Amino acid sequence: xxxxxxxxxxxxxxxxxxxxxxxxxxxxxxxxxxxxxxxxxxxxxxxxxxxxxxxxxxxxxxxxxxxxxxxxxxxxxxxxxxxxxxxxxxxxxxxxxxxxxxxxxxxxx
Numbered sequence: 875x876x877x878x879x880x881x882x883x884x885x886x887x888x889x890x891x892x893x894x895x896x897x898x899x900x901x902x903x904x905x906x907x908x909x910x911x912x913x914x915x916x917x918x919x920x921x922x923x924x925x926x927x928x929x930x931x932x933x934x935x936x937x938x939x940x941x942x943x944x945x946x947x948x949x950x951x952x953x954x955x956x957x958x959x960x961x962x963x964x965x966x967x968x969x970x971x972x973x974x975x976x977x978x979x980x981x982x983x
Contacts, residue, residue, distance in 0.1 A: 885909050892918055898926050907934050914938075921947055 878886075885905060888895075889912050898906060910927050913919050924946060927935050 881905070885912060889913060889916060889918065892923050892926075893920065895926060898930050901930070903932055903934070906930060906932055910935050910938065914942075919944075 885908055888909055892909075892913055898909075901909070906927070910932075913923060913927075924939070924944065928939065928946070
């Protein structure tokens with residue numbers, strides 16, 4: 875029985891720590907494809923890891939993603955102007971009611 879090659883040990887180690895990587899652009903295409911396939915078969919493909927692989931721009935990986943119909947989750951962005959507007963309304967209501975309370979208290983004393 876042959877011992878594992880240095881390449882296969884490296885890919886296996888990278889697979890164990892795939893969630894820790896922030897950039898895969900320096901990885902050669904051949905190794906990148908092998909790492910992607912092993913990530914899929916190990917069930918370790920998360921949204922973050924998918925973004926790492928897609929960011930490399932590797933054509934084979936992009937074709938795999940498309941052919942397997944893997945979709946990236948898009949997080950909706952709430953409009954901040956609406957949130958600020960609502961906060962201003964609440965703040966003005968609180969300020970008005972506190973003025974009423976304070977004016978009522980000063981009259982009693």
